[in-house]
Amino acid sequence: MGQVISITPEIDKTSRVPVYQQLFTYMKKQIESGVISENDRLPSIRQLAAYLLISKNTVEMVYQQLLAEGYIHSKPRSGLFVLPVERLPVPGHTAVAGAPPTREAQAPDKCTEAWIDFEYGDVELAHFPVKQWKRCLMDALDDLTNDVYGYGDRQGHAGLRTEIASYLYQSRGVLCGPEQIFLSAGTQQSISLLCQLLPLSPQVAMEEPGYHGVRVVLANHGREVMPIPLEHDGVSVDLLQASKARTIYVTPSHQFPIGTVMSVQKRVQLLQWAANNDGYILEDDYDSEFRYQGQPIPALKAMDTGDRVIYLGTFSKSFLPGARLSYFLLPQSLAHSFRTVMQAYSGSVSPTLQVAVYHFMEKGYFEGHVRKMRRLYQLRHKTLIRAIQEHLGNRVDIIGQKSGIHLLLNVYNRSSAELIELAARQGVKVYTPKIHWMDPEACPDSYILLGFASLSEEMIREGILRLGASWFPAQG
Amino acid sequence: MGQVISITPEIDKTSRVPVYQQLFTYMKKQIESGVISENDRLPSIRQLAAYLLISKNTVEMVYQQLLAEGYIHSKPRSGLFVLPVERLPVPGHTAVAGAPPTREAQAPDKCTEAWIDFEYGDVELAHFPVKQWKRCLMDALDDLTNDVYGYGDRQGHAGLRTEIASYLYQSRGVLCGPEQIFLSAGTQQSISLLCQLLPLSPQVAMEEPGYHGVRVVLANHGREVMPIPLEHDGVSVDLLQASKARTIYVTPSHQFPIGTVMSVQKRVQLLQWAANNDGYILEDDYDSEFRYQGQPIPALKAMDTGDRVIYLGTFSKSFLPGARLSYFLLPQSLAHSFRTVMQAYSGSVSPTLQVAVYHFMEKGYFEGHVRKMRRLYQLRHKTLIRAIQEHLGNRVDIIGQKSGIHLLLNVYNRSSAELIELAARQGVKVYTPKIHWMDPEACPDSYILLGFASLSEEMIREGILRLGASWFPAQG
Structure with missing residues (x-):
């Protein structure tokens, strides 16, 4: 097995380019040019962070992105290794x-x-765990209260929202509180509520191609959908910039339907575009649970220090389409006023099912x-x-x-x-x-x-x- | 107990005024003027229909409206009787x-x-039948198919829609097929889907006052809401006529929040307004199950020979808010094209709950x-x-x-x-x-x-x- 390699990028902390992007670009080039070669082992997160005097979070984010984009792979109990050159990702198909x-x-x-x-x-x-699920539903129904049988909390069951917040932190690197999470009866319903209750721009950009189900809902809420072509590593931010759109819907973890992963550069550019334009990014993370190479990619939301990303998640792929249970996560800056305007709305997800899914998560069954x-x-x-x-x-x-x-x-x-x-x-x-x-x-x-x-x-x-x-x- | 009275109106079948309105107006006047008096028994539907050479349906509709408006009452196994004058309805409060x-x-x-x-x-x-409901849910979950666990039929479970159609016929006098019924996660969700997928007019009229939850959803779908004042027997059709609205949302069986019943004259005028203006009436029948005087009033939809009424129903009042299960019924002329545009939408009601409610209805538990x-x-x-x-x-x-x-x-x-x-x-x-x-x-x-x-x-x-x-x- 290869040696632990030393990594000595020149990190400029005063640069406008974020540290993790500098490190990511450096390592990617080292790998592509063969300076770091096949089966070389990467230093541990702790080691590299201490050596470069940067935070462990930053190193972790870079490693996860390298994993996500297929430059390195993880061997249990051994560490992270560079992949053979012929298996490195190539642009396009x-x-x-x-x-x-x-x-x-x-x-x-x-x-x-x-x-x-x-x-x-x-x-x-x-392979669905019918017995466990039945048990959770029965447990829910034993609590004869309005939390289960009534209209329930219009934002969603508080316990379930707490479980989701914890799941998002552990699996997707997203730090948020349950008060930022809103449940909905499917991603289309999430988009519909956002169109109804947020001042989303009249023009909304989408990756071209992109998920038809969302495009239709946007159009049916009077939004003009602007198709923005894909490049090999994600949507063209240049063309987005040139468009009138101030909101964009994207699938960074796994572009639908093409399947590419959005590069870290694109992620940074997209966040900058949003910051500069008072714009919002709708990140649909529909199937991020199912990655088979490397570890899960952190969500774009994990990098969203400027509160510009609205994260969309669903249980339809990871658990049960039949629960009709999805959710969206609003930046703190929007969550409070959203709760206010939402007062006139009843929830759309059965509280009974919400409580059952809460039990299912809390007991560790979901994981x-x-x-x-x-x-x-x-x-x-x-x-x-x-x-x-x-x-x-x-x-x-x-x-x-x-x-x-x-x-x-x-x-x-x-x-x-x-x-x-x-x-x-x-x-x-x-x-x-x-x-x-x-x-x-x-x-x-x-x-x-x-x-x-x-x-x-x-x-x-x-x-x-x-x-x-x-x-x-x-x-x- | 009073005698069976004879009723001899002059019915003019060639008139533009519908037969049931002629008969209703006649009988109401006879009661108000005391010609038909307290505790007089009305002839049976069959007798009066045969005597006047009109259909039994027509007589039934008139009787139900008289019941609904509180002119007569029903005594089990005895028949229909005129109420004492001091208990007759008076306009206003x-x-x-x-x-x-x-x-x-x-x-x-x-x-x-x-x-x-x-x-x-x-x-x-x-008093909720927890055991029966649990059993129905368990029965549903025993069927490990996509009908229960998957996305399900986007229009709604076919069996459940058939049960609803049969319920509407028996309880509300509405004749429709399951192919006209669409399930949704609440009345607000019904309104949202109708706004998204039907060419509803840009101006939508509502009774003033009227249900806030619907007004908000209409406005959030870009509709201009036109408030139309209530008169003692329902919305002012004259003022509706003068407005630009070509769609109106009403609660004829039990005006929300005022509680009046729309008179049969108003119903007829409203249907004529819709027919003349290529308009639509959204009839929200939210709590029609709970009438304590006389029999249930037939729905406005039951009189809708011109396919102008979109009927909105819900299980939230009659059964279980926690199921988040409502539905709308489209005229045949709209149902087919609605199914087509709906192809891009996933359903919003859990198929598991749909199948459970289906069992609950089919076994007679709901009734x-x-x-x-x-x-x-x-x-x-x-x-x-x-x-x-x-x-x-x-x-x-x-x-x-x-x-x-x-x-x-x-x-x-x-x-x-x-x-x-x-x-x-x-x-x-x-x-x-x-x-x-x-x-x-x-x-x-x-x-x-x-x-x-x-x-x-x-x-x-x-x-x-x-x-x-x-x-x-x-x-x-």
Whole structure:
């Protein structure tokens, strides 16, 4: 195993460039140029912080970002190591090199074999902790009060908000109090409430492509949605700057649907843009629980010293879509007045379910469940990538393969309509991500969106095998 | 008991005035003028329909409206009877004659006695069928499918929508299919979705006063709210006509907060206004389950042959605020396109709770629960009226005493601030309804809003006794 390397950047604490950005840029360059090489071990956070006379928080943030962007990896009980050069992240899409399909796929008989549905959004139910959840619901219902049976606290159950605040600190590096958290019946409902009750600017920017479900809600609240193109490491802040928008909706941890991670530089630029323009950033952290390489990336909100980020979270991916439980976290500066204007609103999440989820978190079930699902989805994700390499080989690109519960395929020179139709003949449902482009024509027609969370490894293998057989029947 | 009277109106089927309005007007005049007198029994629906050669539906609607407006009453197994003249409805407020308080009330010690809170909105929990509800929830959770645990049908669980449609037919006279029903997480959420997804006019009229919670949501969706004054039998259709509004939100069964029932003439005029102006009527039927005199009034929607009424219902008053379960019913002409634009939206009501409520209705528990609560609230209502008569006597008016789970007091020549303060000193919380006036200055300052659903008869008596002691200490 490699030696502990020494890191000696020139940190200028008087510079306008934040210290963590200076350190991050330095280390990234050292790795890319090979000065710090494969399998070198990084000094511990404590060591480097003491050596550079900077805070441990700063070093931790830099390390987490390096992990997030795939420059280093963590070995349990050993430390952090630099990844081999050929595995370093490259800008843009990652081409998957792989052997062509090795067996002639059989066309399955649609009448006798089950459909395999790669729809995005569903989660695995077979591993859901039904007993624990039932127990939590029953415990909630044993408390015959208005906190459970009535309208409840319009902001959300105080205990649950405290659990969420603690979860956000531990998992996402976000420091906040329960009084900043507001519950809602889904991310769309969060966006709707923000549009109704905050003075959000009339123009709202969104990554292009970006989550259609939010774009529609913004438009239906009279906001003009400004599409801002993605660059390889996140949204173009230059083009954002040139737009009239003073609010932007982004997915920094895992761009939807492309799957990129927003670079730390972009994060800093975005925060500066907001500070300079009295703007707000809506950060949707929809599936950050599911990262399979390195540790979780801290949320953009964790860097938000200027109170410019409104953080959006949900239990729909990590726990239970059926609870219809999401939340948003307002900066202190907005939270108080929001509570005031919210007085005229009833809550939209069942207090019974809120109390049940509170019990589920407080007993540690939630943490255990997320860990279990992360392992499960990681295996499925690995199986999916392998199956694609084996059966679709070098005739496709995989886009956004690092995390989450979906990825994109670019099937060279084919149209999604044709691909969907051919797949259907083999009993496989696949989808075009076109709807997530504000200008659907701009979506490469050869893109296919694959969600895989609710499919077993066996179904994933079978599904991709069938796709190979249907899309490339002559070869193999 | 009185004789069966004969009714011989001249019905003109060629007139522009609908047959039921002709019949209703005729009968009302006959009763008011004493031609049909106290305790006369009305002919059965079948008899009168056959005699006048009109449909049974028409007669039924007229009878229900007469019941609703308090001209007749129903005796089980005997039929419908005309009420004594002194109990006939009079326009405007109903003064309560009663003896002055007969005992000198003791000032309770706030430190040792519990507060008595007349807040509107809460419902009785002590009689909630916890066991049945738990069983329904557990049954729902035993079905480990996306219908229960996933996002579910965005329009709402099909079985539950079918149950609601059947309930609306049986209880409210509304004929509709489950495909016209859309679930939402509360009436405010219903209004929000309608504003977002329907081309509702930029100006929306509301009764003045009217439910503040809806007015705020309309305004927060960019609608200009036009307050239309109430007349003794409902909103002024003349002033509505003169306004720019092409949509109106009304509470015909039980005006909120005043408590009047919209007359059949007003209903007809309102429907004609909508038909002539390509307008829509949002009918909020929030507490129609709780009528204590006569049978339930049919909904305005039941008369809506022109597809102009959007009906809003909720389970928050009749069942469980904690389920956050409401719904709206669209005319056939709107339902299809609404489903299309709704494709981009996830549902906001937990599918788990939807399935549980489905079981609760399908097993007949809901009907039984509503019956039980109606009896319970009726007793509390009666107790409240008696206690007011006894302890507040002729120094107050009761406004809107016929139904529902709230009423208004007009305390002659006193200010609500003073009344609230004095009540608090005796450990009683009462509220001003001012917020429900778009122009709060227009709310008579002497009005107090009393909700009573969650208070036992004993607490109601004690609460009113304390109000008497605090408001009128020198007398007694």
